[in-house]
Amino acid sequence: MRQMKETEKLKPFPPAFHSPGRLKTRYEEGFNRFRTARGRRFMVITVICLFGLLPLVLNDYMLHLFHAVCIYAIVAVGLTIMTGYTGQLSLAHGAFFGIGAYTAASLVTWASLPFFLVIPAAGTVATLFGALFAIPSLRLKPIFLPMATLAGQFIVEYILVHRLSFAGGSKGFVMPKPVLVDLGLETKLSLFYVTAICLLIIIWLSDNLLRSKTGRAFRALRQNERAAAAMGIDAYRHKLFAFAVSSFLAGLAGALFAYAVETIVPTFFNLTLSIEFLAIMIIGGLGSISGAIIGSVAIVFLKEIIGVAGAFSMNSNIHAGAGPAIISLYEFVLGLVIVLFIIFKPEGLASFYRKIKQGFNRWPFS
Amino acid sequence: MEFLLQLSLDGVSLGLLYGISAIGFILIYRSSGLLNFAHGGMIGFGAFLFFALSAWANWPVIIAFAVTLVCSFGLGLILEKWIIRPVFGRENLIHYILITLGLALMLKSVLSFVFEKSYHHLPVFVPHAFSRGWFGFQFTSFHIIALTAGIGVLLLYRFYFAFSPQGISMRAFAENRLTARTLGIPVKRILAMSWAISALLCALTGILLGMMNGPAADSLSAAGLKIFPVIVLGGINSIGGAVIGGIIIGLLETFVGPYASPQLQNLLPYMALVLIIVIKPTGFSGDRDFKKR
Amino acid sequence: MKAFRGDPSLFASSDPGKRQAQLEIRNLTLRFGGITALNKIDFSVQNGELISLIGPNGAGKTSLLNCLSGDSKPQSGKIILNEEEITHLPPHRRAAAGIGRTYQSFELFEEMTVLSNMMLARHIHLKYNFAKAFLFSKSTKAKEAHQIRLVEELIDFLDLQTVRKEPVARLPMGMRKRVDLGRALSLNPRILLLDEPFTGMTLEEKDEMVRFLLELNEIWQQTIILAEHDMSIVMSISKRVVVLDFGIKIAEGSPDFVQKHPQVIKAYLGKP
Numbered sequence: 001m002r003q004m005k006e007t008e009k010l011k012p013f014p015p016a017f018h019s020p021g022r023l024k025t026r027y028e029e030g031f032n033r034f035r036t037a038r039g040r041r042f043m044v045i046t047v048i049c050l051f052g053l054l055p056l057v058l059n060d061y062m063l064h065l066f067h068a069v070c071i072y073a074i075v076a077v078g079l080t081i082m083t084g085y086t087g088q089l090s091l092a093h094g095a096f097f098g099i100g101a102y103t104a105a106s107l108v109t110w111a112s113l114p115f116f117l118v119i120p121a122a123g124t125v126a127t128l129f130g131a132l133f134a135i136p137s138l139r140l141k142p143i144f145l146p147m148a149t150l151a152g153q154f155i156v157e158y159i160l161v162h163r164l165s166f167a168g169g170s171k172g173f174v175m176p177k178p179v180l181v182d183l184g185l186e187t188k189l190s191l192f193y194v195t196a197i198c199l200l201i202i203i204w205l206s207d208n209l210l211r212s213k214t215g216r217a218f219r220a221l222r223q224n225e226r227a228a229a230a231m232g233i234d235a236y237r238h239k240l241f242a243f244a245v246s247s248f249l250a251g252l253a254g255a256l257f258a259y260a261v262e263t264i265v266p267t268f269f270n271l272t273l274s275i276e277f278l279a280i281m282i283i284g285g286l287g288s289i290s291g292a293i294i295g296s297v298a299i300v301f302l303k304e305i306i307g308v309a310g311a312f313s314m315n316s317n318i319h320a321g322a323g324p325a326i327i328s329l330y331e332f333v334l335g336l337v338i339v340l341f342i343i344f345k346p347e348g349l350a351s352f353y354r355k356i357k358q359g360f361n362r363w364p365f366s
Numbered sequence: 367m368e369f370l371l372q373l374s375l376d377g378v379s380l381g382l383l384y385g386i387s388a389i390g391f392i393l394i395y396r397s398s399g400l401l402n403f404a405h406g407g408m409i410g411f412g413a414f415l416f417f418a419l420s421a422w423a424n425w426p427v428i429i430a431f432a433v434t435l436v437c438s439f440g441l442g443l444i445l446e447k448w449i450i451r452p453v454f455g456r457e458n459l460i461h462y463i464l465i466t467l468g469l470a471l472m473l474k475s476v477l478s479f480v481f482e483k484s485y486h487h488l489p490v491f492v493p494h495a496f497s498r499g500w501f502g503f504q505f506t507s508f509h510i511i512a513l514t515a516g517i518g519v520l521l522l523y524r525f526y527f528a529f530s531p532q533g534i535s536m537r538a539f540a541e542n543r544l545t546a547r548t549l550g551i552p553v554k555r556i557l558a559m560s561w562a563i564s565a566l567l568c569a570l571t572g573i574l575l576g577m578m579n580g581p582a583a584d585s586l587s588a589a590g591l592k593i594f595p596v597i598v599l600g601g602i603n604s605i606g607g608a609v610i611g612g613i614i615i616g617l618l619e620t621f622v623g624p625y626a627s628p629q630l631q632n633l634l635p636y637m638a639l640v641l642i643i644v645i646k647p648t649g650f651s652g653d654r655d656f657k658k659r
Numbered sequence: 660m661k662a663f664r665g666d667p668s669l670f671a672s673s674d675p676g677k678r679q680a681q682l683e684i685r686n687l688t689l690r691f692g693g694i695t696a697l698n699k700i701d702f703s704v705q706n707g708e709l710i711s712l713i714g715p716n717g718a719g720k721t722s723l724l725n726c727l728s729g730d731s732k733p734q735s736g737k738i739i740l741n742e743e744e745i746t747h748l749p750p751h752r753r754a755a756a757g758i759g760r761t762y763q764s765f766e767l768f769e770e771m772t773v774l775s776n777m778m779l780a781r782h783i784h785l786k787y788n789f790a791k792a793f794l795f796s797k798s799t800k801a802k803e804a805h806q807i808r809l810v811e812e813l814i815d816f817l818d819l820q821t822v823r824k825e826p827v828a829r830l831p832m833g834m835r836k837r838v839d840l841g842r843a844l845s846l847n848p849r850i851l852l853l854d855e856p857f858t859g860m861t862l863e864e865k866d867e868m869v870r871f872l873l874e875l876n877e878i879w880q881q882t883i884i885l886a887e888h889d890m891s892i893v894m895s896i897s898k899r900v901v902v903l904d905f906g907i908k909i910a911e912g913s914p915d916f917v918q919k920h921p922q923v924i925k926a927y928l929g930k931p
Contacts, residue, residue: 027804136644151636212792227766232754232783331475338468
């Protein structure tokens with residue numbers, strides 16, 4: 001038998017295979033997002049390619065879709081915090097989105113505020129409106145919030161359509177060209193970059209929030225409110241905080257939307273939009289940020305395939321490019337998708353993503 | 367004065383209709399614990415089926431009415447079997463609410479696709495000759511139908527749940543699911559029955575509301591959502607409270623309605639809902655433990 | 660003597676004043692509609708005591724614990740902890756006041772791991788605000804890691820190492836009771852309320868649990884109120900026993916005294 005050389009015996013696995021057997025030696029390592037430096041590098045490169053380089057080669061149409069995905073994803077991340085983690089359901093996020101859009105448009109038109117003031121202002125106004133409906137109902141049983149926000153959705157919709165005649169009423173609100181920091185790029189493209197950066201920052205902040213003690217408290221509240229109270233967690237305060245964050249993000253996304261489409265039509269912000277946001281969560285998978293993003297991609301492409309999108313390509317009106325038949329078709333498909341996902345795949349598309357990630361981690365042993 | 371009396375008659379009739387559909391809603395809530403956002407879709411289904419049978423197929427009104435009720439009953443059974451039963455037992459409020467929202471979207475879109483958004487006319491099956499004035503009230507055929515239907519349904523409901531074995535086991539099931547199950551009460555049948563009866567009541571409401579205003583997919587699904595102020599006012603769990611709540615909402619709509627634009631009129635119940643949640647979330651006859659857990 | 664694997668000096672704050680507990684219940688009355696669940700209950704608990712609540716089913720043991728933990732609101736009477744009245748504090752403020760409890764029916768966070776369950780109980784001890792949570796900087800990480808370190812001591816003590824990362828839903832009954840105890844202990848409470856911790860356990864599991872309770876009480880000086888059915892355990896480990904029947908305190912005293920008390924015998928055996 002051939003004698004094995006000492007070096008051959010001790011030869012380690014090639015570095016690529018190290019990840020599966022890596023062990024944590026300090027508690028702080030448990031907080032790392034990526035198990036290995038390789039995973040982190042891979043993610044950074046993907047993000048740079050996706051947001052940095054891809055838009056430069058895409059045509060206008062695809063860029064619009066990308067832009068829409070980013071805006072939807074911001075709302076969906078907010079809903080993940082509130083619905084996925086804390087277990088509160090809101091049917092008024094379409095309206096909050098609209099409030100954000102209208103606030104942004106009016107601030108730009110009449111006060112000509114700069115972009116970086118308009119965005120948080122829009123979020124704040126949406127949060128205040130949300131608080132009107134959330135504060136009384138969050139102290140009650142969980143079924144009261146959907147009801148109160150349903151009322152909120154209709155009330156806000158009424159105000160936008162009938163009481164804002166100075167802002168264009170039902171015909172829509174035309175926004176002046178945005179004043180952005182000049183990036184030396186075409187406006188649309190620079191706007192896209194601003195939106196994408198907003199999204200990335202929001203994802204980073206939300207992910208931090210969700211792995212902190214607050215995120216843990218959110219999950220506890222969803223699972224067992226009584227026990228959470230016994231652990232010293234103030235249910236009302238945490239629920240209100242989750243609601244405030246998610247309505248702030250909806251308003252912020254609405255402002256970005258207003259910048260993106262330039263003409264906002266009040267009928268766009270209807271109950272169907274609210275349900276659409278919730279559908280994102282169901283398609284992507286409740287309770288994970290990756291799910292929120294996957295769901296936004298899915299919903300935008302679904303809209304595009306059916307042909308109602310009009311929203312982002314031309315004027316913001318959902319009815320603009322599409323006849324009533326197509327809207328009916330879209331609503332039907334949306335309803336069907338929600339029902340089918342809840343029945344057959346309640347964990348959503350994010351489960352596939354998780355499986356793939358696991359495969360990478362365990363490669364070559366999977 | 368006469369005008370006010372007439373308005374209150376209108377309000378009470380409308381409110382009784384809300385009350386009927388609220389009974390259907392509460393039936394589902396008590397048996398399976400889910401808020402049925404597809405209530406409006408079920409109301410619209412009944413109204414439009416009746417319209418299609420009587421106006422398009424030219425069937426006699428009575429037959430069309432009976433067939434509509436039977437079909438709605440079937441719709442309730444199908445929805446329960448295919449859509450609700452798979453998620454029942456997950457005890458996940460978000461799934462419960464979202465699945466009925468999805469259902470609502472599907473029903474509404476189908477209706478507005480087939481019948482479009484314009485208003486239609488429904489045949490009235492009590493001839494106008496019946497209309498007359500009593501005690502200063504002007505009873506039109508609509509009032510007669512609404513009042514008889516409302517009171518009839520309430521009585522039937524009362525007898526059904528007080529005396530029929532099925533009704534008694536449904537009550538037991540609503541009281542305590544686990545105990546009811548160990549006593550051999552067939553859970554599946556109870557759930558199916560509650561959905562079927564609810565769909566039937568919805569169809570009845572839909573037909574009557576359609577007779578009043580002419581059916582339109584949008585307004586009928588909005589009528590379904592008006593259920594929420596009604597049941598919260600009544601205390602969510604209680605039938606009697608829901609009927610009273612329905613009458614109050616009906617009166618509110620008819621009294622304030624003439625002074626407001628039609629859009630605002632549709633909004634009134636929701637404003638009332640917010641007010642009720644702020645002031646007295648337990649409603650009239652709701653039990654106290656509804657306030658928190 | 661080091662009787663436990665975990666190191667309580669790390670976990671329990673070095674300041675003994677933080678575990679000091681002096682509970683007084685005065686004239687406590689609780690009614691549900693027409694039923695009087697507790698009728699003018701009076702007793703006090705000294706620091707470092709292990710006191711047991713016994714009584715037939717429906718005697719009001721759990722109701723009393725619910726009043727202490729804030730789940731039920733008594734109509735009259737006072738609960739005083741360390742000379743501070745806590746009768747009207749909402750449940751979530753009681754944890755900070757120093758009351759930790761376990762439940763008879765499981766109230767664990769089923770989808771979370773054992774470690775997360777116990778980390779949740781450290782919520783009130785983790786002092787950083789929402790802004791810090793958003794940034795999750797190095798200092799926040801250090802704070803979290805420190806708390807994990809402390810919780811690991813308890814996990815060690817309760818022999819839960821093998822299931823640290825297991826979701827609670829997958830654990831057997833006896834193990835869950837232990838997780839529940841661990842979660843209550845993670846609160847670092849002044850008073851530990853145990854609601855029938857021995858139900859549904861095998862003999863070996865009961866044995867382990869008794870050992871934990873005794874170690875807690877004798878070495879950690881943990882004040883414990885134990886509501887329990889199992890007489891042999893109660894009589895052997897507690898120093899003082901309070902007997903309830905139909906919401907009324909019928910006897911209080913040492914185990915021997917209580918066992919011979921005529922009213923207690925009547926309550927349990929139904930004979931005069």
